[in-house]
Amino acid sequence: MNAQTLPGAAGNGASPDAEPILAVENLSASYGAVRALDNVSLAVPAQGLCAVLGANGAGKTTLLRTLTGLHRASSGRVLLEGEDITRLPTEKVITRGLAHVPEGGGVIVELTVEENLRLGGLWRSDRRSSTTFDEVMDLFPPLVERRTKTASTLSGGERQMLAIGRALMGRPRVLLLDEPSLGLAPLVTKQIFTLLRDLRDRIGLTVVLVEQNAAGALSVTEHGYVLNQGSVAAEGPSDGLLADDRTRHAYLGF
Amino acid sequence: MTSPTTEREERSTTSGAGAEPPRTPRTSRWGSLPLPARHLLLAALGLAAVTGLLFATGDLTALRIAAIGYTMLAIAGLQLLVGGSGQVSLGHGAFMMIGAYTMALLILHQPMLPLAANLGIIVVVSIVAGVAVGAATARLHGPYLAGATLILAVGLPGLTHRYHEVFGGSNGLNIRTAGAPPFLDGLLSTSEWRALVVWTTVVIGLAVLATISAGRLGRRMRALRDDETAAAMAGIPVGKTKVVAFVIASTAGGLAGGLQAYVLGTVTPSSFTLVLSLTLLAALVLGGIGSLWGALWASVAIVYLEIWARDLARAMDMSRNAENNLPVVFFGIVLILILRFWPLGVHGALQSLRARLRARSSSS
Amino acid sequence: MNYFITLTLNGLASGAAYAALALSLVIIYQATRLVNFAQPALALLSVYTAYTVTQLTGSYWLGFAAALTTGLLVGAFVERVIVRPIARTSQLNAIIVTLGLLLVVQGAVGMIWGNEQHGFRYAFSYVGRFSPADVFSLVAVGVVALLLFGLYRFTPLGLRMRAAAFHPEAARLSGVKVGLMLTAGWGIASLIGALAGMLAGPPFISPNVFDVVFVFGITAAVVGGLDNPFGAVIGGLLIGLGMSYVSGFVGPELATLTALAIVVIVLSVRPDGILSRPTARKV
Numbered sequence: 001m002n003a004q005t006l007p008g009a010a011g012n013g014a015s016p017d018a019e020p021i022l023a024v025e026n027l028s029a030s031y032g033a034v035r036a037l038d039n040v041s042l043a044v045p046a047q048g049l050c051a052v053l054g055a056n057g058a059g060k061t062t063l064l065r066t067l068t069g070l071h072r073a074s075s076g077r078v079l080l081e082g083e084d085i086t087r088l089p090t091e092k093v094i095t096r097g098l099a100h101v102p103e104g105g106g107v108i109v110e111l112t113v114e115e116n117l118r119l120g121g122l123w124r125s126d127r128r129s130s131t132t133f134d135e136v137m138d139l140f141p142p143l144v145e146r147r148t149k150t151a152s153t154l155s156g157g158e159r160q161m162l163a164i165g166r167a168l169m170g171r172p173r174v175l176l177l178d179e180p181s182l183g184l185a186p187l188v189t190k191q192i193f194t195l196l197r198d199l200r201d202r203i204g205l206t207v208v209l210v211e212q213n214a215a216g217a218l219s220v221t222e223h224g225y226v227l228n229q230g231s232v233a234a235e236g237p238s239d240g241l242l243a244d245d246r247t248r249h250a251y252l253g254f
Numbered sequence: 255m256t257s258p259t260t261e262r263e264e265r266s267t268t269s270g271a272g273a274e275p276p277r278t279p280r281t282s283r284w285g286s287l288p289l290p291a292r293h294l295l296l297a298a299l300g301l302a303a304v305t306g307l308l309f310a311t312g313d314l315t316a317l318r319i320a321a322i323g324y325t326m327l328a329i330a331g332l333q334l335l336v337g338g339s340g341q342v343s344l345g346h347g348a349f350m351m352i353g354a355y356t357m358a359l360l361i362l363h364q365p366m367l368p369l370a371a372n373l374g375i376i377v378v379v380s381i382v383a384g385v386a387v388g389a390a391t392a393r394l395h396g397p398y399l400a401g402a403t404l405i406l407a408v409g410l411p412g413l414t415h416r417y418h419e420v421f422g423g424s425n426g427l428n429i430r431t432a433g434a435p436p437f438l439d440g441l442l443s444t445s446e447w448r449a450l451v452v453w454t455t456v457v458i459g460l461a462v463l464a465t466i467s468a469g470r471l472g473r474r475m476r477a478l479r480d481d482e483t484a485a486a487m488a489g490i491p492v493g494k495t496k497v498v499a500f501v502i503a504s505t506a507g508g509l510a511g512g513l514q515a516y517v518l519g520t521v522t523p524s525s526f527t528l529v530l531s532l533t534l535l536a537a538l539v540l541g542g543i544g545s546l547w548g549a550l551w552a553s554v555a556i557v558y559l560e561i562w563a564r565d566l567a568r569a570m571d572m573s574r575n576a577e578n579n580l581p582v583v584f585f586g587i588v589l590i591l592i593l594r595f596w597p598l599g600v601h602g603a604l605q606s607l608r609a610r611l612r613a614r615s616s617s618s
Numbered sequence: 619m620n621y622f623i624t625l626t627l628n629g630l631a632s633g634a635a636y637a638a639l640a641l642s643l644v645i646i647y648q649a650t651r652l653v654n655f656a657q658p659a660l661a662l663l664s665v666y667t668a669y670t671v672t673q674l675t676g677s678y679w680l681g682f683a684a685a686l687t688t689g690l691l692v693g694a695f696v697e698r699v700i701v702r703p704i705a706r707t708s709q710l711n712a713i714i715v716t717l718g719l720l721l722v723v724q725g726a727v728g729m730i731w732g733n734e735q736h737g738f739r740y741a742f743s744y745v746g747r748f749s750p751a752d753v754f755s756l757v758a759v760g761v762v763a764l765l766l767f768g769l770y771r772f773t774p775l776g777l778r779m780r781a782a783a784f785h786p787e788a789a790r791l792s793g794v795k796v797g798l799m800l801t802a803g804w805g806i807a808s809l810i811g812a813l814a815g816m817l818a819g820p821p822f823i824s825p826n827v828f829d830v831v832f833v834f835g836i837t838a839a840v841v842g843g844l845d846n847p848f849g850a851v852i853g854g855l856l857i858g859l860g861m862s863y864v865s866g867f868v869g870p871e872l873a874t875l876t877a878l879a880i881v882v883i884v885l886s887v888r889p890d891g892i893l894s895r896p897t898a899r900k901v
Binding site: 336342344390391392393395397398400401402404405406408409410412413415416419442479527528529532533535536539540543572575576578579582583585586587590593594599 | 647653655700703704707708710713714715717718719720722723724725726728729732733738825826829830833836837839840844856869871872873874875877878881882885886889890
């Protein structure tokens with residue numbers, strides 16, 4: 001796993017006190033009459049690893065979908081590096097440096113592994129996209145031999161890798177992941193969590209990890225938010241949340 | 255037809271699915287009547303209304319009212335198929351053609367048979383045709399069924415050329431049908447009599463369709479439309495129900511075609527083009543799927559948009575080509591606009607308008 | 619035997635046009651799960667445009683280029699302006715709106731150019747068994763199919779179009795402008811539809827000249843599998859052959875009903891067409 005040269009925020013080491021790279025201010029969203037997000041605010045520091053936890057239906061997925069414009073915000077703002085991206089269409093949001101791996105990965109099973117990866121970098125019209133491709137391939141050795149096979153032949157863990165790889169092809173500053181551990185064996189989940197931490201350390205990626213697997217997610221992240229019925233019920237340093245029995249029992253169920 | 259103001263009752267008592275006709279406000283005695291009786295009573299009311307309309311208007315309008323009648327029956331049958339069971343048929347005109355040619359051949363070769371017997375035979379022939387087509391296409395779904403029925407609509411008129419001796423080729427068949435019986439002389443013109451005959455058949459047909467739709471079969475069809483797999487798991491015989499829906503639709507279409515032949519006195523293959531089939535389906539969606547009212551608006555639209563377009567073309571002194579083509583262009587544009595702004599069709603738009611008015615009056 | 623060979627060659631040539639039309643249906647179906655019943659009408663408009671351009675300039679090839687351009691532009695316009703706002707509401711309404719378009723365009727063509735037949739020339743001489751015009755049909759469709767394959771398989775645009783068709787949301791998350799891809803798909807499809815019209819139109823055109831061609835085109839698409847471009851081409855050639863034999867040996871009036879029989883039989887055995895591959899759409 002040699003990803004030193006993978007671009008992104010490399011060399012842009014912001015101090016922890018600086019303005020957050022991703023700021024969510026009083027974001028609300030609804031499905032018809034049902035309010036799915038209610039005045040949610042988050043602040044994710046550059047190169048931070050941040051977990052968003054909560055039970056089924058707490059609004060975690062809606063939060064990510066609203067951040068990347070897949071779902072319309074009814075009020076509030078999303079700021080990426082200080083720029084308001086709340087009303088941008090998804091395909092524009094992506095080009096601002098915010099990548100989103102949806103639940104299940106969103107791998108296009110009809111396309112080959114290579115086509116899936118290339119798709120992620122198409123919008124970058126620069127010449128270096130082939131170097132990015134090699135770098136991403138280096139990150140995921142299992143994908144190399146499957147390069148020309150359709151993605152439908154991949155296992156769950158490999159699909160998740162492919163999905164993350166495709167997101168990295170766009171050289172994002174911030175990566176949003178929706179339940180990457182869903183349906184994966186504990187060992188594979190652990191590999192993926194470790195990979196996220198690696199990416200942060202090596203290329204300065206900021207990661208927002210939505211998880212139901214709260215214990216796993218808190219053990220890999222630095223900061224955590226707990227959503228309950230669409231609003232932030234608790235937040236704090238991950239080890240603090242992990243140690244706080246009340247929060248754990250009330251919202252995280254372990 | 256009952257008064258449109260009763261529609262609210264239906265909306266509040268049923269979920270609005272299915273092709274149930276509007277009901278009058280439920281008094282206890284009304285509610286205690288069995289459903290078929292209720293539908294028959296409504297049919298009688300509708301017939302009375304049409305009769306009144308016939309007396310109030312002229313001879314020319316009588317033919318239009320007759321046209322609205324048989325078109326409505328055809329569309330109501332299609333509605334049961336598309337709105338009820340979710341099968342999209344682009345070949346409904348083919349069944350009208352079968353009914354029309356059956357009527358013409360019966361009148362030509364068995365002139366002594368009474369009209370009611372002709373209509374009965376048409377029902378039988380249409381059922382046979384419906385079973386044949388329905389069984390052949392039962393395994394087809396979605397766009398594939400639409401494609402197959404479209405081919406039927408284009409292909410069937412070819413038979414009249416192939417068997418020229420029987421069907422008269424592109425000239426078609428001309429028939430003479432009886433006018434009003436002697437004892438009604440002076441009271442009803444021939445056109446008015448025919449319109450009455452048409453509507454008598456139509457209201458009976460509509461009552462039958464409404465009863466089917468409200469009953470077990472209707473529920474099964476709607477279950478199919480909503481989720482075929484779930485319906486199958488709930489024990490609904492999927493194939494059989496689909497074929498039955500097809501047969502009901504083809505019977506309504508065949509009857510409508512027979513009535514058309516009876517009114518117009520002529521059948522030609524050029525009256526049953528692909529455009530007819532497409533227009534029927536399109537009008538159904540334009541009128542509003544899921545209610546017999548939608549079929550009424552649809553048939554009024556088909557008949558009157560054509561008349562208005564022709565008047566417009568004449569008023570603007572257009573060429574013959576323009577005059578002949580304007581109706582279909584006009585219809586298409588109205589259709590696209592209605593779908594654009596009222597996705598639920600005219601009936602849906604009226605319903606939401608009424609709901610809004612009610613909300614306003616109850617809040618004030 | 620000689621007659622049989624003639625029928626075979628004729629069948630292949632007319633099959634090329636059916637293949638092109640089927641291809642145009644499949645491209646749109648793949649992208650939007652919608653059978654574009656307006657396709658023959660768009661082809662009609664393109665062919666009449668070619669007719670007028672050829673009349674004015676005397677050049678067949680200027681007319682040919684005009685037809686393809688018209689197809690491209692009208693297809694894109696129709697998707698963006700008419701179909702998209704309605705397709706959002708319901709699948710049935712989307713089908714109905716293409717039917718509405720079919721009515722409008724067919725009627726409008728009749729209003730502008732008249733219901734009577736106009737002579738419409740072939741690209742090349744049509745004299746003889748397997749005439750230059752026949753060869754041109756086959757070559758043109760072959761080239762188009764290859765170009766389409768190349769576009770889909772090897773270009774970034776093609777990759778974007780496939781991604782948008784297979785998984786619109788994942789495509790958007792990869793920065794693909796999905797709406798634009800749909801518009802492009804409709805444009806390309808209608809261009810190919812216009813080509814089908816140019817091949818199937820001669821020797822005479824009239825407002826409903828493509829009704830029967832459309833029947834064979836849709837038969838080809840359905841038989842080949844609505845989401846399989848290869849199936850469309852193979853299906854088109856097979857239907858061309860089959861219809862040629864039926865017309866030659868039985869009678870042309872029965873060709874459409876034979877097409878119906880083929881559709882019903884094929885789909886009863888394979889509900890998604892001969893070349894369909896069962897793919898899991900949802901992951």
